[in-house]
Amino acid sequence: MTGKSHGPAFKAKPIDLKHCHVCKGKAVVMGVFHELPCAACHASGWVSADTGEALPPEVLVTQLGLLLNIYQQRLIASGEALRKAWGTDRNYQEGNRLGAGGTNYTGD
Numbered sequence: 845m846t847g848k849s850h851g852p853a854f855k856a857k858p859i860d861l862k863h864c865h866v867c868k869g870k871a872v873v874m875g876v877f878h879e880l881p882c883a884a885c886h887a888s889g890w891v892s893a894d895t896g897e898a899l900p901p902e903v904l905v906t907q908l909g910l911l912l913n914i915y916q917q918r919l920i921a922s923g924e925a926l927r928k929a930w931g932t933d934r935n936y937q938e939g940n941r942l943g944a945g946g947t948n949y950t951g952d
């Protein structure tokens with residue numbers, strides 16, 4: 845699929861996010877008896893930095909995934925010790941190295 849389409853195009857590129865001002869990035873707000881999911885940010889704690897509004901959930905999921913990837917890459921770049929501390933990256937690479945003979949299930 846090439847070319848630009850009209851309408852809401854799905855773009856897997858990072859959108860600037862900021863902490864939700866309602867829940868202050870905590871994803872929950874205090875209800876009468878207990879904490880409730882924050883309705884202003886789809887209980888993510890993040891909103892668009894441009895509009896200050898919650899992203900649609902399907903966009904939000906992608907954005908959080910992208911941010912996690914970026915964050916993880918920064919951790920890797922910042923040193924072996926941090927990468928080991930992260931844990932999941934090491935497990936993932938070991939899984940790949942096992943290849944055909946071993947278990948290489950990554951959820952694909």
Ligand SMILES: [Zn+2]
Binds near residue numbers: 865868883885886
């Ligand atoms: Zn919120």
